[in-house]
Amino acid sequence: AQKVTQAQTEISVVEKEDVTLDCVYETRDTTYYLFWYKQPPSGELVFLIRRNSFDEQNEISGRYSWNFQKSTSSFNFTITASQVVDSAVYFCALSVSLRAGNNRKLIWGLGTSLAVNP
């Protein structure tokens, strides 16, 4: 099976708290890509990060950090010192190859709705 599981449907935190959004994936591919996107209330998807399956280095970008663990098939996302502007739905996605041709497609998690309250 090829799928992405975001077990947390909704999370509510108070500003300045740290919050971790979980993402677990399944794939038969040996080469794949993992993504996180943010979707604010406006609806436009905002790309946050892409990670390929051969690069297990964790990444930090400002208040955002990502922990990629192939051993547990997880790609978790942490926001440090959350702010109200972080309120959005966050999607984890997995890019897998299609059987025919060179195309790839994104498998999406169901999203985690994060509410950061003042």
Add this chain to the structure above:
Amino acid sequence: GAVVSQHPSRVICKSGTSVKIECRSLDFQATTMFWYRQFPKKSLMLMATSNEGSKATYEQGVEKDKFLINHASLTLSTLTVTSAHPEDSSFYICSARGTGSYEQYFGPGTRLTVT
């Protein structure tokens, strides 16, 4: 770089009419474009994948005669919802990918309301 636009951003149409949504890659050539549908508080559902100059490949359960996709050039794909019904009301998002790229760049989405 890598900007994708969608037009219109919002559209309201009457039942039975057809509506066309455009997706354009503004600063790169998009060999592959994807159309997604998103229901409120739900994830993105891939409807179809189209390669420039070829027929679109539709996902299981998506009616190709109802959702007509045309990808006639490297910068433009269109989705036409034919004989629209209220249940077609949704948020439609396109994305585009260039040659040799693994990135999909997303358009801002089109909110369709069928009355």
